[in-house]
Amino acid sequence: MSLWIMNGQVWNETKQALEVNHVYVVDGKVARIVTNGESVDTAGAEVIDATGKLVAPGFIDMHVHLRDPGFEYKEDIVTGALSAAKGGFTTIACMPNTRPVTDTKETVQYIVEKAQQSAVVKVLPYAAITKNELGRELTNFEELKEAGAIGFTDDGVGVQNAQMMKDAMYLAKSLDMPVIAHCEDDTLVKGAWASEGAFSRKYGLKAIPNESEAIHVGRDVLLAEATGVHYHVCHVSTEQSVRLIRQAKQVGVRVTAEVCPHHLILSDEDIPGLDDANWKMNPPLRTPRDVQAMIEALEDGTIDMIVTDHAPHSAEEKNKGVDLAPFGIVGLETAFPLLYTKFVATGKWTLGFLLQRMTADPARVFRLNTGLLALDAPADLTIVDLDLEKEVDPEQFASKSNNTPFGGWKLKGWPTTTIVDGKVVWTE
Numbered sequence: 234m235s236l237w238i239m240n241g242q243v244w245n246e247t248k249q250a251l252e253v254n255h256v257y258v259v260d261g262k263v264a265r266i267v268t269n270g271e272s273v274d275t276a277g278a279e280v281i282d283a284t285g286k287l288v289a290p291g292f293i294d295m296h297v298h299l300r301d302p303g304f305e306y307k308e309d310i311v312t313g314a315l316s317a318a319k320g321g322f323t324t325i326a327c328m329p330n331t332r333p334v335t336d337t338k339e340t341v342q343y344i345v346e347k348a349q350q351s352a353v354v355k356v357l358p359y360a361a362i363t364k365n366e367l368g369r370e371l372t373n374f375e376e377l378k379e380a381g382a383i384g385f386t387d388d389g390v391g392v393q394n395a396q397m398m399k400d401a402m403y404l405a406k407s408l409d410m411p412v413i414a415h416c417e418d419d420t421l422v423k424g425a426w427a428s429e430g431a432f433s434r435k436y437g438l439k440a441i442p443n444e445s446e447a448i449h450v451g452r453d454v455l456l457a458e459a460t461g462v463h464y465h466v467c468h469v470s471t472e473q474s475v476r477l478i479r480q481a482k483q484v485g486v487r488v489t490a491e492v493c494p495h496h497l498i499l500s501d502e503d504i505p506g507l508d509d510a511n512w513k514m515n516p517p518l519r520t521p522r523d524v525q526a527m528i529e530a531l532e533d534g535t536i537d538m539i540v541t542d543h544a545p546h547s548a549e550e551k552n553k554g555v556d557l558a559p560f561g562i563v564g565l566e567t568a569f570p571l572l573y574t575k576f577v578a579t580g581k582w583t584l585g586f587l588l589q590r591m592t593a594d595p596a597r598v599f600r601l602n603t604g605l606l607a608l609d610a611p612a613d614l615t616i617v618d619l620d621l622e623k624e625v626d627p628e629q630f631a632s633k634s635n636n637t638p639f640g641g642w643k644l645k646g647w648p649t650t651t652i653v654d655g656k657v658v659w660t661e
Contacts (some may be wrong), residue, residue, distance in 0.1 A: 234259070234260065234261075234279075234656075235257070235259045235260075235277065235278040235279070235655075236258040236259075236278055236279045236280075236281065236469065236579070236612070236652070236655055236657075237255060237257055237258075237263075237273065237275045237278050237279070237280045237281070237283065238255065238256040238257075238258070238281045238283050238614070238616070239254070239255050239275075239280060239282050239283060239284070240253055240269060240282060240283055240284040240285075241253070241254060241255070241256060241283030241284075241286055241287070241288030241616065242283075242285070242286065242287050242288065243256065243288050243289075244268065244287070244289060244588060244606070246538065246585065248384065248642060249583065249585050251287070251584075252269075253269035253271055254266050254268060254269060254288075255267040255269065256288055256606070256614070257273070257278075257579065258612040258614075258655040259655070260413075260655065261611060261612055261654035261655040261656075262565045262608050262609055262610065262611060262655065263606065263607060263608055263609065263610055263611075264608070264609075265608070266606075266608065272628070276453075279657075281316045281471060281616070281650060281657070283616050283650075285620070285635075286616050286617060286618050286619070286649065287400075287584075287616065287617040287618075287619050288606070288614060288615075288616055289321075289465070289588055289592065289606065289614065289615050289616075289617060289650070290323075290588070290592040290593070290603070290604050290605055290606045290610075290613065290614065290615070291321065291322065291592070291593040291603065291604075291613035291614055291615045291651065291653065292320070292321045292322040292326065292380055292568070292569060292591045292592060292602065292615060293321065293322065293323070293324045293325075293538075293591065293592055293596055293601065293604055294317065294322050294324070294325045294326070294540050294541050294542075294543070294565065294568075294595075295325075295326045295357075295491065295540050295598075295599060296326065296328065296388070296467060296468065296493075296537065296540035296541065296542050296543070297313065297325045297326065297327055297328065297540075297541060297543040297565065298313075298318070298327065298328040298330070298489060298542070298543060298544045298545065298552065298561070299313040299314075299325075299331075300313070300331065300358070300545060301313070301344070301347070301411045302330065302331050302332065302333065302340065302343060302344075303331045303332025303333065303490070304331065304332060305636050306547060306632060306633070307359055307545045307546055307547055307550075307633060308545040308632060308633050310344065310347045310348055310352050310356060311347075311351050311352060312328075312353065312467065312631065312632060312633050313325070313327070313352075313543070313545075313565075313632065314348070314353050314356060314490060315353055315632075316543070316563070316565045316566055316631040316632035317354045317543075317565045317658055318353050318354050318457070318631075318651040318658050318659035319565070319566050319630075319631045319648065319651070320541075320565040320566040320568055320569065320638055320648060321568070321569050321615035321617060321651055322354060322565060322615075322651075323354050323355060323603065323613035323614070323615065323649030323652070323653045324354060324355040324357065324603055324604075324613065325355070325356055325357070325543075325565075326356075326357040326358070326359060326383060326384075326394065326599075327356060327357070327358055327359065328359055328361055328388040328389065329358070329359050329361040329366070329386065329387075329388065330361075330366060330387075330388060330389035330390075333365075334361050334364075334365050334366050335358060335359065335360050335361055335382075336360060336361040336363075336364050336365060336366070336372045336377075337372075337373075337376075337377075338373075338376045338377060338379070338380035339380075339455060341358050341377055341380035341381050341382050342380050342381065342409075344356065344358040344378070344381075345358060345381040345428060345639065347653065349552035353567075353570035353651075353653065353658035353659065354586075354651075354653055354658065355603075355613070357383045358381060358382055358383065359382060359384050359385065359386050359388070359413060359501075360372060360374075360377035360380075360382035360384075360385055360584060361385065361386070361387055361407075362385045362386060362387045362392055362397075362398075362401045362412065363387055363392065363397065363401075364441060366387045366389060366390055368387065368390070368393050368394055368397060369397075369398040371400060371401055371404065374401075374404045374410065375408060376380050378408055378410055380636075382410075383405060383410075383599065384405075384410055384411040384412070384413050384465070384524075384599070385401065385405055385410060385411070385412055385413065385457070386412070386413035386414065386415065386467070387414075387415060387505065388402045388413065388415040388467055389415060390415060390417070390419075391414070391415050391416055391417035391418065391419065391449050392414070392429055392495055393418070393419055395452055398412075398414075398452075398453060399454055399456045399459070399581065400462065402456055402457060402459075402460040402462040402464065403460050403462070404426040404462050405462050405463075406425045406461050406462040408635060409558065409659060410463075410622065411462070411463040411464070411465050412462055412463070412464050412465070412600070413465045413467060414449065414450075414453055414456075414464065414465070414466055414467060415467045416446045416448075416449035416450045416453065416466060416467065416474065417445055417446060417449060417515075417516075417624070418444075418445045418446075418449055421442055421444065421445035421448075422441045422445050424439055425438065425439040425440055425441045426438075426441070426513050426515075426517065426555060426556070426560070426586045427440055427441065427444065427501065427504070427517055427518075428441050428442075428443070428501050428516075428517040428520070429442045430442060430500075430501040430502070430519065431499040431501060431502050431520070432502060432504050432518075433501070434483070434503050436507060439527075441517055442473040442474060443472065443473050443474075443523070444471075446469075446471050446473075446474050446516060447471055447473035447474045447476075447477060448471060450466055450469075450473075450474045450478065451468075451477045454477060454478070454481040454486050454488055457481070457486050457487060457488055458481070458484075458486045458488060462487065463487050463489070464486070464487065464488045464489075464527050465488070465489045465490065465491070465598070466478060466488065466489070466491070467488040467491060467493060467540075467542075468492065468493050468496065468516055468540070468542050469490045469491065469492050469496075469527065469530070469536055470492075470493075470516035470517075470519050470523060470527065470583075471516075471519055471523050471526075472522060472523050473636050474535070475526045475527070475529075475530040475535055478490050478530070478535055478536070479530070479535040480549025482535065484606050487551075488572065488642060489536065489537045490530075490536045490537055490538075491533065491536065491538050491539065491540040491595075492527050492530070492531055492536045492538075492539060492540070493539070493540060493541060493542045493564065494520070494563065494564060494567070494568050494571045494572055495518065495564070495638070496512065496516070496519065496523075496524065496527050496555045496654055497527050497528055497539075497572070497575075497576075498519045498522065498524075498571060498572075498575050499518050499524070499638070500518055500519060500520055500523070500524045501517070501518045501519060501520060502520075502521060505516060505519065507554075507555055508555075509555075509638070510551045510552070510553070510554060510555045510636075511551060511560035511562060511636050511637055511638045511640075512555075512638050513555050513558055513559075513560055513561075514542075514544070514560050514561055514562050515560035515561065515611050516593065521528075524544075531587075531590060532582075537590075537594050537598050538590055538591070538594045538595040539568070539572065539591050540560070540595075541564030541565050541568050542562075542564060543561075543563050543564045543565045543632075544560070544561025544562060544563065544564075544636075545561070545563050545632055545633060545634030545636065546558070546559050546561055546634055546636050547633075547634060548634075548635070548636075551636045556591070562636050562637050562638060563630065563632050563634055563635065563637050564637070565632065566631065566632065567625055567628055567637065567639050567642075567644070568591075569587075569591070569646055569647075569648060570625075570644035570645065570646045571615065571639065571642075571644060572587055572591075573587065573619065573644075573645060573646030574644045574645050574646060578645055578646070586617075592604040593605055593612075594604070611654055612652060612653075612654060612655040613652065613653050613654065614648070614651075614652040615648050615652070616648065616650040616651075616652075617646055617647065617648050617649065618646070618647055618648075618649050618650050619645065619646050620645065621645065621646070621647045621649070622643060622645045623643070623644070623647065624641055624642065624643050624644075625637070625639045625641060625642045625643075625644060626640070627640045647661075648661075649661040
């Protein structure tokens with residue numbers, strides 16, 4: 234099976250520029266990258282005309298919620314993978330706060346097998362740190378790794394017990410596996426949904442302070458230093474967390490971190506009021522000062538990658554009002570257009586920088602064999618029309634859910650074709 238992608242604009246890392254090339258794919262791998270003008274024989278191959286479009290490595294999202302098993306009315310492995318493909322992602326990693334929690338080899342195997350059979354993109358499962366994510370007893374790390382888990386996290390809740398987290402880190406280190414942490418001190422967040430800032434003060438709301446996140450980051454980087462584990466911080470959102478991660482990296486702690494598009498683009502001052510729970514997420518939207526800290530941390534490498542924290546919920550759940558509605562927004566289908574429009578089209582970032590943080594950097598951190606458009610690399614590719622401008626229409630999402638605050642936003646840079654292992658899995 235072979236494929237020619239003709240006349241595409243391929244990013245050259247060395248020159249930091251786009252070059253018009255033809256990309257030849259054979260048996261799921263990149264076999265040739267041919268300079269435009271050189272004649273090629275396309276006989277017998279599938280041909281895609283990518284004239285005027287970006288041809289990039291497939292995007293990688295190391296933090297999504299597929300809700301499968303247990304909450305398939307929100308999302309499942311099939312629809313979540315299709316949503317990822319529509320957003321240009323070719324590899325995604327799914328969180329374990331399912332029902333049952335992904336804390337046994339059987340549940341990990343269920344996800345691996347269903348993904349292999351029916352997902353159009355590559356799905357990598359995380360397993361829980363503690364049984365049922367209750368923070369009381371460690372899961373069987375060795376068994377979960379053998380079943381296919383790529384790391385351990387209780388995402389959705391923070392591990393409140395420091396000794397439990399330290400034990401988890403020692404065990405993960407012995408297996409050469411990462412610990413991925415949702416950082417949140419429960420004693421500081423109970424009963425609140427908005428961050429401590431202008432919005433919560435305006436409406437007199439009980440608020441979530443920045444230190445609720447940073448306290449766990451500080452604790453965990455000390456534990457990571459003691460244990461030597463690869464420690465990865467989920468959805469960083471506060472200036473204080475950034476400061477701690479930066480200091481930890483400077484002294485050689487093996488810590489990495491991620492940030493979501495909404496924490497790079499929105500602050501609490503953007504929330505329109507108390508009527509729309511699509512603005513309710515965890516971590517919450519922080520202050521403009523925190524947003525600037527996230528941008529600077531991503532730019533200087535303190536934060537290693539961009540993730541979506543794709544968190545689908547039904548319209549019925551989100552319509553219960555901000556106090557009762559669950560936390561979270563979907564993000565797979567809007568991530569690249571949002572970031573391209575906000576940062577690249579305005580000249581704040583280069584295209585290469587954005588691609589790096591969405592492809593090669595997550596691959597490097599989690600030791601994946603993808604994330605590059607290079608000879609002999611897996612042909613996981615995304616074709617993007619950087620000039621295509623359209624409004625975000627949540628009703629057109631491939632996801633089962635459409636809980637987003639970005640509905641109606643006019644954005645540029647939409648994926649038009651997604652290829653996994655040389656096979657077209659989604660096209661406009």
